[in-house]
Amino acid sequence: MIYSMTAFARKQLKGDWGTAVWEIRSVNQRYLETYFRLPEQFRGLETKLKESFRKRLERGKVECSLRFEANSTSSTSLCMNKVLATQLIQNAEWVVKEMGTGQVNPVDILKWPGVMQAPEQDFDALNSELMAGFAETLNDFVDSRAAEGANLGVLIEQRLIAISEQASKVRAFMPEVHAWQKARILKKFEDAKVDLDSTRVEQELVLLAQKSDVAEELDRLDSHISEARNILKKGGAIGRRLDFMMQEFNREANTLGSKAINTDITAAAVECKVLIEQMREQVQNIE
Structure with missing residues (x-):
């Protein structure tokens, strides 16, 4: 399963003690960072909250807040x-x-913190209820990350398909390109009124073919597409691996563009770079 680093969850709790609201939100971050906004009397819960996040999350800047309003009609004495x-x-x-x-x-x-306190036994029970509510909020939060992650996976797969289509177009262009190169060389010899030496012509064609051969780049693009799909299928904390793959995609697209000798191949290379950049932007959101 793929998880997005952008998500939000909110849950309201009610009891004889009053009302509490948990909120968890997260944005992109290279590592896992947690921040808490808790009422002073519940600061002791922070260690447990951090541990819960570490068990469920790998990356992201996570902000967790608790708003608490005591019930003024509660029979609990202070x-x-x-x-x-x-x-x-x-x-x-x-x-x-x-x-x-x-x-x-x-x-x-x-x-002043610590002057007025609830009885110890009641405070422990309240903490238990609050932590149970937090666990439910965290489940909703992780589900939200998973739902958004699934959407990101679909968007990335669409780009992978489009890049594969561009690679297929370039392959289809190559026989025409080679034929055009050969005719161009022969025309140069003819215009220069040079006797055609089959060996010389063959050498020129080989040199041009080497400079314009993009088969290796296309093969690597296909390999990267396959590897990216394997990573997506594996799931989990895959953001860093996908980010590395985007660098590899870019390298091949740049080389493809530098070897382009007609407008069709140039257009395909540019389209690949656009698709790769779109994927890279989506990958930045993946855990």
Whole structure:
């Protein structure tokens, strides 16, 4: 299966504790990079979240966010860390005294991380529910990457077919090209009023044939097409391998263009380069 590095998933959770929303999005990246935006009281989940991503993903810049809104009508009582609150008040009062202005805001003290906490047992249960919701969101996210990856695979296959068709056109042109080369050489000898030496003519034709022979480039293009299809069929984290194949495709298309001696072959070479660039852009999105 092919996976895109561009995807998005969102899931809302509701419980007696309130409402939570998980969101996961990703864009192209050479390696796997994860970023988290979590409420302070859930920072402890970050290690587990990172491990979950590492098990399921290979590449991409992934952003994961959690929005949490506690239920104000919940019967769950909060505990105050009175030691921490006392220290904060004392320090805040010292700052006010030194500045000679302002006052301590009780709400700011209560908002300080760690001052108000849910009972440990309830907090563990909440974490479990949130992680279960994250697992579902991650499944949706991976499914989204797979669906987009399948679409990318179809687009790449279409380009591979088109490149193969261009290669076949060039092969069909070659007998005509060789005949035109021979007639051109004979015409040059005739215009120069030089006695035709069969050996000399043969040598000139061999040299021209070597300069314009594109059979090797066409064979390599066919080989690259076959290898690209094998990579697509294998699936998994194939983005880097396909990116390397695009470089190989470009090399053959450039050589084909440099050897082109008529407009038909030139047009085919240009079309191949356009198709390869289109594939390269799609490959950049593949994991």
